[in-house]
Amino acid sequence: MDLEFTSKIVKKNDKKIVMLVMDGLGGHPIKEDGLTELETAKTPNLDKLAEKSICGLQVPVGNGITPGSGPGHLGLFGYNPIKYQVGRGVLAAMGIGFDLKAEDVAARGNFCTIDEEGKVLDRRAGRIPSEKNKELCKKLCENIDIPGVEVFIETVKEHRFLLVLRGEGLNGELIDTDPQVVGEKPLEPRFKNSAIGKTVDIVKEFLRQAKKILKNEKPANMVLLRGFSQKPNWPSFPEVFKLRSAAIAAYPMYRGLARLIGMDILQTGETVEEEFKTIEEKWNDYDFFFLHVKKTDSYGEDGNFDAKVSVIEKVDSLLPRLMNLNPDVVVVTGDHSTPSLLKSHSWHPVPVLIYSKQCRPDKVKRFGERECITGSIGPRLQAEDLMALAMANALKLEKFGA
Amino acid sequence: MDLEFTSKIVKKNDKKIVMLVMDGLGGHPIKEDGLTELETAKTPNLDKLAEKSICGLQVPVGNGITPGSGPGHLGLFGYNPIKYQVGRGVLAAMGIGFDLKAEDVAARGNFCTIDEEGKVLDRRAGRIPSEKNKELCKKLCENIDIPGVEVFIETVKEHRFLLVLRGEGLNGELIDTDPQVVGEKPLEPRFKNSAIGKTVDIVKEFLRQAKKILKNEKPANMVLLRGFSQKPNWPSFPEVFKLRSAAIAAYPMYRGLARLIGMDILQTGETVEEEFKTIEEKWNDYDFFFLHVKKTDSYGEDGNFDAKVSVIEKVDSLLPRLMNLNPDVVVVTGDHSTPSLLKSHSWHPVPVLIYSKQCRPDKVKRFGERECITGSIGPRLQAEDLMALAMANALKLEKFGA
Numbered sequence: 001m002d003l004e005f006t007s008k009i010v011k012k013n014d015k016k017i018v019m020l021v022m023d024g025l026g027g028h029p030i031k032e033d034g035l036t037e038l039e040t041a042k043t044p045n046l047d048k049l050a051e052k053s054i055c056g057l058q059v060p061v062g063n064g065i066t067p068g069s070g071p072g073h074l075g076l077f078g079y080n081p082i083k084y085q086v087g088r089g090v091l092a093a094m095g096i097g098f099d100l101k102a103e104d105v106a107a108r109g110n111f112c113t114i115d116e117e118g119k120v121l122d123r124r125a126g127r128i129p130s131e132k133n134k135e136l137c138k139k140l141c142e143n144i145d146i147p148g149v150e151v152f153i154e155t156v157k158e159h160r161f162l163l164v165l166r167g168e169g170l171n172g173e174l175i176d177t178d179p180q181v182v183g184e185k186p187l188e189p190r191f192k193n194s195a196i197g198k199t200v201d202i203v204k205e206f207l208r209q210a211k212k213i214l215k216n217e218k219p220a221n222m223v224l225l226r227g228f229s230q231k232p233n234w235p236s237f238p239e240v241f242k243l244r245s246a247a248i249a250a251y252p253m254y255r256g257l258a259r260l261i262g263m264d265i266l267q268t269g270e271t272v273e274e275e276f277k278t279i280e281e282k283w284n285d286y287d288f289f290f291l292h293v294k295k296t297d298s299y300g301e302d303g304n305f306d307a308k309v310s311v312i313e314k315v316d317s318l319l320p321r322l323m324n325l326n327p328d329v330v331v332v333t334g335d336h337s338t339p340s341l342l343k344s345h346s347w348h349p350v351p352v353l354i355y356s357k358q359c360r361p362d363k364v365k366r367f368g369e370r371e372c373i374t375g376s377i378g379p380r381l382q383a384e385d386l387m388a389l390a391m392a393n394a395l396k397l398e399k400f401g402a
Numbered sequence: 403m404d405l406e407f408t409s410k411i412v413k414k415n416d417k418k419i420v421m422l423v424m425d426g427l428g429g430h431p432i433k434e435d436g437l438t439e440l441e442t443a444k445t446p447n448l449d450k451l452a453e454k455s456i457c458g459l460q461v462p463v464g465n466g467i468t469p470g471s472g473p474g475h476l477g478l479f480g481y482n483p484i485k486y487q488v489g490r491g492v493l494a495a496m497g498i499g500f501d502l503k504a505e506d507v508a509a510r511g512n513f514c515t516i517d518e519e520g521k522v523l524d525r526r527a528g529r530i531p532s533e534k535n536k537e538l539c540k541k542l543c544e545n546i547d548i549p550g551v552e553v554f555i556e557t558v559k560e561h562r563f564l565l566v567l568r569g570e571g572l573n574g575e576l577i578d579t580d581p582q583v584v585g586e587k588p589l590e591p592r593f594k595n596s597a598i599g600k601t602v603d604i605v606k607e608f609l610r611q612a613k614k615i616l617k618n619e620k621p622a623n624m625v626l627l628r629g630f631s632q633k634p635n636w637p638s639f640p641e642v643f644k645l646r647s648a649a650i651a652a653y654p655m656y657r658g659l660a661r662l663i664g665m666d667i668l669q670t671g672e673t674v675e676e677e678f679k680t681i682e683e684k685w686n687d688y689d690f691f692f693l694h695v696k697k698t699d700s701y702g703e704d705g706n707f708d709a710k711v712s713v714i715e716k717v718d719s720l721l722p723r724l725m726n727l728n729p730d731v732v733v734v735t736g737d738h739s740t741p742s743l744l745k746s747h748s749w750h751p752v753p754v755l756i757y758s759k760q761c762r763p764d765k766v767k768r769f770g771e772r773e774c775i776t777g778s779i780g781p782r783l784q785a786e787d788l789m790a791l792a793m794a795n796a797l798k799l800e801k802f803g804a
Contacts, residue, residue: 001464005484009467056781358743360430360438360750363772376751376772378781381465388466392749399747400463401470401483402490402629 001388003078006397007240015328015394017243018279018289021076022315023069023254024297024338026057026350026369030305037296037305037340038351039368041312045319046332046367050353053330055364056377057349058386060336066347072335073257075383077237077290086260087172087229092162094256096154097265100164100231105172105199107228109153109161111136111220118185118222123178124159125220136220137161143213146205156252163206163225170230171197177207178224186224203228236262241391244285248278249292258290272311276318283325291322297345300338308340329394330355331386332367349380356393403790405480408799409642417730417796419645420681420691423478424717425471425656426699426740428459428752428771432707439698439707439742440753441770443714447721448734448769452755455732457766458779459751460788462738468749474737475659477785479639479692488662489574489631494564496658498556499667502566502633507574507601509630511555511563513538513622520587520624525580526561527622538622539563545615548607558654565608565627572632573599579609580626588626605630638664643793646687650680651694660692674713678720685727693724699747702740710742731795732757733788734769751782758795 027037060067060075061082070091071081089106100106111133113122128136133155140153152164173195177186189203203225214221238245239262247258248268255265264286268278272293279289293315299308322330333352336345351372353364362376373379377389391397429439462469462477463484472493473483491508502508513535515524530538535557542555554566575597579588591605605627616623640647641664649660650670657667666688670680674695681691695717701710724732735754738747753774755766764778775781779791793799 001467005464006466358430358741358748360741360771361436362775374776376459376775376781381782385465388464389749390466392466392468397466397468397749399468399470401473401487402493 001385002080003235003240006078006388006391007235009398009400010240010242010391011396011398012242013394013396015396016287017329017331017390017394018291018322018327019076019331019390020291020293020315020322021073022293022296022312022332022334024300024336024345025334026337026339026346026348027300027308028339028341028348030341036369037300037308038312039370041309041316043312043316043367045316047365049319049323049330049332049355050367051365052361053353053355054359054362054377055351055353055367055372055375056381057369057372057379058333058352058377058381058383059349060383063380064347066345067336068345069253069335070257073254076333076335076386077261078240078384078387079234079261080384084232084234086232088227089162089172089229090231090260091253091256092156092160092227093164094260095252096156096162096256097259098152098154098162098164101166102231102233103166103168103170105165105170105228105230107163107225109163110178110224110226111159111161112222112224113219114222120179120182120184120186120224122219123182123224127158128220130155130157132220133158133161136214136217140210140213144206144209146202146209149202151206159220165199165202169197171195171199172228172230174199174203174228176226178226186222234261238262241288241387242396243288245288245290246282246286247290247292248275249290249294250275251292251294254292254294263290272314272318276321280321280325296334297338300340301343303340303343305340328356329390331390333386352377352381352386354386354389354393359393403787404482405637405642408480408790408793409637411800411802412642412644412793413798413800414644415796415798416689417798418689419731419733419792419796420693420724420729421478421733421792422693422695422717422724423475424695424698424714424734424736426702426738426747427736428739428741428748428750429702429710430741430743430748430750432743438771439702439710440714441772443711443718445714445718445769447718449767451721451725451732451734451757452769453767454763455755455757456761456764456779457753457755457769457774457777458783459771459774459781460735460754460779460783460785461751462785465782466749468747469738470747471655471737472659475656478735478737478788479663480642480786480789481636481663482786486634486636488634490629491564491574491631492633492662493655493658494558494562494629495566496661497654498558498564499657499661500554500556500564500566503568504633505568505570505572507567507572507630507632509565509627511565512580512626512628513561513563514624514626515621516624522581522584522586522588522626524621525584525626529560530622532557532559534622535560535563538616538619542612542615546608546611548604548611551604553608561622567601567604571599573597573601574630574632576601576605576630578628580628588624636663640664643690643789644798645690647690647692648684648688649692649694650677651692652677653694653696656694656696665692674716674720678723682723682727698736699740702742703745705742705745707742730758731792733792735788754779754783754788756788756791756795761795
């Protein structure tokens, strides 16, 4: 169901929904036993929950489409990821808590290394430490001067920073300057389409000054810019679903995404335990919790099958603490698959369960990719429909039509 | 498939399709055995049919959406329920066989009780008997006088009546006057949007006169109006599918819905037996029969699990009479779920089977919610597609493309 349709039939009640997202949850067999990471993991608590739930697999964007983290999560939150697209720059801003204004243009920057001819030697400048990054950002901030534009340069992590341009009449429809390969010069800023305006010249001037300021630095003597974008004007999640909504996520990116659609961001720690502690502490203050577990994806990207299994088992061991809070609806899923086999995000459907007292459980007794195929959710539900199902299970949707 | 697409490839033949709708068929476990109403019911005949059919579950409107009776049935008939929306007033008119003209404005009325200040004490006037309702409608008809407008006031049942305004340039886009809660005054008539015209003033005048005429009545001393609407201009079911189409339904609402899309309405009795007798009698006269069983829903709404089971068993016991007619295609399903657990319509997918000699049966041998999940129809078919499948199974659709 689309967001606009669902929003018209939402009603408030005091029931609570938890969406537990294990990033990159879906996997692939890699060993002789033919089991995926999730199928390998010992998950007695998830299995017990699956037995009382409806199970299935969901497709975050579309069949065959490998989602990035943004689209993957937007689908889970009920936003059609093709209709609601957001640039990397905006995401980066959200992720570090930068208060982006409506007309700001944001871009993700990389410190990089160029040679004397200006060709890129290392797109990440040897992944300089974040401390060095802060020092360089400070230097840029103090020296960049472009008339009529306020320029913000903020450290993200390692070689990554955020650039924000603030001024009147800016347009974020620019191509990336990152050539994506070494041995070539950064691309000249230009608009993606036929847009006109001063933003291209502003970015050119920024790059000219940055090159000058950084020229004696090693190894980070230049910057590359990607994902120019402006803050989208989207429906607010808490307003659409009439849910006091909180995000618990250790990583900036996911906090940024949640902030973008209007969720409150709760202070939490780096570990899954700390995230579960946060939900316990804030239980009475919200109707919806987005609880994000990052490491399933990180280990998948590393190709570390066993470590991904361990993270799933860790989450399973913490699940009783969540269930002790007596949530009315629990959704457990991922924002996409990240099979260790592929060391990357993938297009494979993602296991999902939805628990409530009135979910009409199916016959699935084990939370795993192949068991879920035979569940009531089906093998390829559009992720976009999950919020409607969660809301229905929380008895928060009015009947449609007489 | 949408109606417009399907309609272009329809061909006529002499095959007959029966759509047997058990209203609110889908259920939910309530007892320790974990079985739904349908799973509990002894249904040897439906099971035998399921074995020769394709099985699955269908979603009447969308995932998570709880359908009203109107949208639930429109989906079954191939009309996208979000695209084809109809007001309560029009449905009420259809339900009592009122011959609504194109420009008429219809509303559903409730007799209600108000106090001396005009605040609503009882929105249903103690559910007055239908006889009393008829008396009051007669009194209103005889005394209401609004220049330039013909006013029809017809008893529906108990406290419910139908109001139809006939005249030139009327507009049905009015809000309900029913405040939905007691202790408040009825709402003043006004347009929903920026529409202009005389209809608001006509309704105000109607209410002014009705209040005066009813002022000494007890307990029904006022009326509330809901669901102002006008007859929609939709494609006709018999024309789209080239089917001589008949509806057999004991309840007015479902006859009204069928009439709205152009089906013939067959005289029948109050019981399921009488409905089956009607189909036997009229077998030669039609190519498509919509046979509606109401009580599965009624008992679901009452929370009476066992009685709902009994109705399903009753239908099962009558099924051989239908099969003896040798129908070419049989569809058995519901317009939505009505689990006794929830005592209301719900969002849960609805079991469905489609039988024909060329349906390519799956492995499902039992007609029940969980068995159907693994059937060829899948766990979440859009109801809108059922008519295309029924038509295909009746060999009534041409090949698409060369």
